[in-house]
Amino acid sequence: MKIFPRKNYIIRRSVNLSKETHILASNLDQAILVITLKRPRTYYEFIDRFLITSNAYQIPTIIVFSKSDTYLKEELKDIEMVKKIYTNLKIDCLLISCHKKKDISKILDLIKNKTTLFSGNSGVGKSTLINYLNPKLNLKTQSVSKSTNKGQHTTTFAQMYDIGKNTRVIDSPGIKGFGLVDMKKGEIYRYFPELLEASKKCRFKNCIHVDEPECEVKKRLVTGEISNYRYESYINLIHDKKTIR
Ligand SMILES: Nc1nc2c(ncn2[C@@H]2O[C@H](COP(=O)(O)OP(=O)(O)O)[C@@H](O)[C@H]2O)c(=O)[nH]1
Ligand SMILES: [Mg+2]
Ligand SMILES: [Zn+2]
Structure with missing residues (x-):
């Protein structure tokens, strides 16, 4: 297996409030995988694909189920079941809602003094969450298409944002851009x-x-x-x- 040294990967950085971008090299402390089970639907397999990659890079990963306000009782049971699978594997899982401001402060605690990669399909609420973490950022959010239940945003590059002193997040749809993982x-x-x-x-x-x-x-x-x-x-x-x- 070939892994490019992760201390040297290059990402784009968007400076707070300005539209300026520049290139810098950085290092990741952890990843937060944001998922929703509907609107948009995240497939279990996507979670596992992400996890084997973050495992290969030795990036500790937390799974965040977002939009808890949108689920029915039965769907919440489903989420509990999925949470249990990953909790058993010693992966921390959180169920949050930006709209209800549920457990956003827990995310703030988790990311403090770290550089965290926020990943997840388009439309799961990454930008919304990052805005709650630092309202000054005022990132653009996009509604999920009613007909396809898919997010409409198509950023393919990663962007880094300052949340506070020594606290940074990188908004990226995936982890693939972070180097080549070539597994047999x-x-x-x-x-x-x-x-x-x-x-x-x-x-x-x-x-x-x-x-x-x-x-x-x-x-x-x-x-x-x-x-x-x-x-x-x-x-x-x-x-x-x-x-x-
Ligand atoms: N109901 C509900 N909708 C949310 C929540 N968080 C984000 N959304 C909505 O989901 C859509 C996509 O959000 P966005 O942050 O652009 O997703 P991103 O593509 O992952 O950055 C927007 O319409 C948000 O308002 C939440 O906690 N509850
Ligand atoms: Mg976004
Ligand atoms: Zn065997």
């Missing part, structure tokens, strides 16, 4: 911590946990120790020719 099929499981842990007990050293005999991953799927959702993401990833060589 046989090593993808290593970026799923629970698969990596189980793999130590697989009969074969080169087990990729698909249909090898005496595979511990398969055993833990049956007992429920490994989540079906995560395993499905894994299987889709290893069959995705775009991600693997």
Whole structure:
């Protein structure tokens, strides 16, 4: 696997209040992945793709479910279930609402004195959230299309904003721009911590946990120790020719 040194990546910076941009190199302390389960819909697989990349770069990641004010009871149950999967993997999850100002202060605490990458599909509320963190920024937000339920913003580059002294956020739709992660099929499981842990007990050293005999991953799927959702993401990833060589 090839990873470009993350201390040297280059991003664009938008200076507070001015429209000026310039290039600078920086370093990331953590990532916040913002997701919504509807308007727009974030697929579980997207979460896992993000997580294997941030894991490869060793960037601690927090999952933020936004727009909590928009969910019905049943949908909130669904979110609880997803939260549980990731909390079990020791990934912090938060359920917030910008419109209801719910738990925005928790985000402020989490990002204090750090440089944080804010990622997530267009329309999940990244700019809205960043505006709440520093109202002076006054970033443009865009409504989610009623017909497609997709965000309409198409920024593809990352921008950095100052929230406070020593506190910065980078608004970026994805993590791909941060360097090339080139994973081989046989090593993808290593970026799923629970698969990596189980793999130590697989009969074969080169087990990729698909249909090898005496595979511990398969055993833990049956007992429920490994989540079906995560395993499905894994299987889709290893069959995705775009991600693997
Ligand atoms: N109901 C609700 N809508 C929100 C919330 N946060 C953001 N939105 C809306 O979601 C849309 C997309 O927000 P935006 O910040 O532009 O998303 P971005 O593309 O991720 O930067 C806008 O219409 C926002 O008003 C929230 O907490 N609740
Ligand atoms: Mg935005
Ligand atoms: Zn196995």
